[in-house]
Amino acid sequence: MQKTLNFPRYDALLNTDVCDARNNAELTLTLRLGFRQINPAGTAAEGTYHDYGDATAPTxxxxxxxxxxxxxWKHNFVRSAQAFWNGKFWLINHLGYFGYRAGRQIFLPNIWCRFVLQGSDANIGSHHHTIDVVRLHPSENWFGSHSTLYDSLDTNxxxxGTDSHGQPIMQRAHVHEVGHLLGLGHVAIGQPGCPANGNTNASACYGTNDHDQYSVMGEGMQLRPEHAQPWIDAMRQFAATEPPSTVYTIPAPTITQLPQRMLDMMFPFTAVMRRHYPxxxxxxxxxxxxxxRH
Amino acid sequence: MDPHQANAMTTLSLFAHARALTAALACFGAAAIVTASGSTAHASPPASKKDSKAMTTSKPCPKGNLERSQCMIRLLLDDVAKTYDGSGGGGISAIRALNTTTFAVSLPQEGRIDVLTYEFELHPDGRVAIKSRTPSTQNVGPGTGK
Incomplete structure (x- = not known):
């Protein structure tokens, strides 16, 4: 089976044709970005542009x-962001969806999370998001960018930030931004200083301790299982809309299994960052x- | 000077590139704050982050409004250098007087502007002291920021 569901933020393709005794199902999220150049006015080689595209901000x-x-720039953006997010998570399939036979044995796949980033000029094709991009003068080392306005240094x-030991926390902004485009919020949303119903862009939302600050959805580059949420959301849709497997249905739970089964029904897919076999x-x-598995 | 004259100089803006910010925070002696009226106030000598004595939260100031506002700005610049960890941002984009004893410093970051609002108190002996520092965030652009 190869089935695609279209979500507002991305397209999701579930492929179970690749499943066998060693290979899981694959869920590929595809994000189509349209890039649009911001150039100096007229035909000038150089010019200025305001931070955030806001006429009241510095140029x-x-x-x-x-x-x-x-x-x-486009090639570097797409290649490096795709490599960062692709193939990093596996979803544990707790309820045995999408069972299949490999030889005489029934297997129940886990889900390998793949990511494809397609970038093209904004005026070509359709896109989930359109991004304006300025090319900074060599004398500039910073630009006030935001979720739909990037600069040529965003891949650097x-x-x-700085951790509790005084060490610099480094980040390539575009991989953080792709996390947002997939629907992920900042790392510390819901914690003190960053209420979920408040300004989730406040500095505290990027983390107030080393662990959070080093997250890719904080100020760093570390991926965590919680960053698999877009794939989990897509899998829940597939599980809800696809017909049940003809070869396997999980047995009814015993009394002692009931609490765990209820948890599994609430969270039928959980993410890990190591390959787990069918x-x-x-x-x-x-x-x-x-x-x-040998 | 009439206090109202000081209020007339309500907006102090410093548009600085990131390099200028680094220079400003590391070496205030080379930095200058240009007021809306065109006058220039030179900031105090360098304040090392390791030199706690240099990080004063109060200092004696002459009674003129210009001198007092200079004092407040020097104090807040010292405090920003000591306490603000916006390592990757674009520096200071504005210092704005909200009233006679309150200034807001804007520090642009990707996807947001950090704003530090400093309230000062004026002591009878002429000292000016930081009474409070209140951080807030100004959103920029559509949706979730970077």
Whole structure:
């Protein structure tokens, strides 16, 4: 089965054709970005542009995009952001969805989370998001960018904060931004200083301790299982809309299994950051995690 | 000077590139704050982060409104250098007087502007002291910021 669901933020393709005794189902989220150049006015080679595109904010010097610089920037953005997010998570399939036979054995797949980032000029094709991009003058090292306005340095690793030991916390802004485009919020939302119903852009939302600050959705570059939420959301939709497997249905729970089963029904897919192999029904029902299979 | 004259100089804006910010925070002696009226107030000598004595939260100031506002701005610049960890941002984009004893410092970051609002108190002996520092955030752009 290869089935696509279209979400506002991305497209999701579930592929179970690849499943066998060792290979899980694959869920690929595809994000289509349309990039649009911001150039100096008229035909000028150099000019200025306001931080955040806000006429009341300071201006920075910008230079005209050349075809080669534009192509190179887009290629670097897409390649590096895709590599960062692709293939980093596996979803444990607690309820045995999408069972299949491999030989005489029934297997129940886990889900490998893949990511495809497609970037093209905004005037070509359709996109989930359109992003304006300024090319900074070599004398500039910072620009006030936001979720739909980037600059040519956003793919560089820059210092975003300092940890409790005085060490710099580095981040490449575009991978953080792709997290937002996938629907992820800042790391510390819901914690003191960053109420979920308040300004989730406040500095406290980027983390107030080392662990949070080093998260990619804080000021750092670390991926965590919670960053698999977009794939989990998509899988819940697939599980809800696809017909049940013809080869396996998880047995009704015993009384002692009931609390765990209720949890599994609330969270049918949970993320890990290490490959977990497909399971047999006995392994799944025993809640065994198979991280090696010979 | 009539206090109302000081209020007339309500907006002090410093548009600085990131490099200028680094220079400003590391070496205030080279920095200058240009007021809306065009006058220039030179900031105090460098304040090392390791030199706690240099990080005063109060200082004696002459009684003129210009001198007092200079004192307050020097105090807040010292405090920003000591307490603000916006390592990756664009520096100070504005210092604005909200009233006679309150200034707001804008520090642009990607996707947001951090705003530190400083309230000062004037002591009878002529000292000016930081009474409070209140951080807040100004959103920029659509939706969730960077």
């Amino acid at each position: 920075r010097k910008i230079i005209r995009w050349t075809p080669s610089a534009w192509a190179s 690793s820059v210092r975003k 399971r047999t029904p006995a392994e799944l029902e025993a809640r065994q995690m198979i991280t090696s």
